[in-house]
Amino acid sequence: MYSLNDQAPDDRGQVGIGTLIVFIAMVLVAAIAAGVLINTAGFLQSSSQATGEGASDATSNRLQVVSATGTDLDDNSVGVVSLIVKRGPGAGNVDLATTTIQWVGPTGSFYQLAADQTSGNPDGRFTVSTVQDEDGSNPVLNDQQDRLKIQLELGEGDGENILSGGDSFGSELGEGETATIRITTASGASTSQRIIVPKTISGTSAVQL
Template sequence: MYSLNDQAPDDRGQVGIGTLIVFIAMVLVAAIAAGVLINTAGFLQSGAEATGQGASDATSNRIQVVSTTGTDLDNSTVGVVSLVVKAGPGASNIDLETTTVQWVGPNGSFYQLAENSTGGNPDGYFAVATVQDSDGSSPVLNDQEDRLKIQLELGEGDNETLIDGAEPFGSEIGEGESATIRITTASGSQTTEEILVPETISGTTAVRL
């Protein structure tokens, strides 16, 4: 027969093994939890960086309008609207072929894509001409000195196209009438230009809008 003193060492050994098993289990659970937290933190960080970059692009990759001109002045109306544009300060490369233009005028709202764009179902196409482009990057604005011209031809149903590459849409805009032009880049930044036709344009070949 064993005495109480003979059983004590075995009892202490069993308690020690149980404690060790519980300790190892806790360590494993903590390690797994830490791994999950690290992965989640990494995912959230990546998502935040992507969101921040998208917001930064939408803010910085803006187009600035240098000037707006109306030509094809026939019957006291403007048939062609041309906008000379440049990249805004701090903007990266801006491709006009992936840019959309919305025209909101007296006769409705119309969307246009660049002449070489593919896909979509626009109301017309705008043409891009080079004003100043030292490295031949047109239709991409990749330098603060670049100046490109967006040309919109108004008057759907006209017998001839005045601007090579453009497709007419809507109606010509008359004396004293106004319109809004909204340019949206691929990054989502928008530039809005309000134009107003002078009260009298007869006898001129071009007007500043």
């Protein structure tokens, strides 16, 4: 005999089954939560990796200007600016066909200069020619020894295009004038070059800027 306060064997079985159901439910909830956390962690890791790679490209895939010269010296002014460029230290391949240039000069600013034969309607177009390129990769700088020449023709509306494939823009640079050129690669890395025309350029065919 057992008292009224004692549980019957059937009641004990029901309590055990209920506890088991609760335990299984808790395990399932924990498993689902763990799966969500793992997926979220993987997504965040991928996003942070992509962001890091993009930031790295934007700081490392830069161009380096080796020299800057001015030619087409009519009326004591520079009509063509030429930049010899190479890959910056530690940079990957740089495609000048997808590179843009900004020009800030004494008579105006031009924020979208594109390579010749590219689509769109830029403010002007620059040409790219080979100086040193053993494997013929122009317009891509794929070796630290590669040297390519970027040429900008100044003097929009002068009725004469000196550079084949290039579109002139702005105004020619007179003696003593300065301008700033910003070259931005497809990865977002930028290189700035300030050019200064000598105070006297008469009697010469080219000047160092």
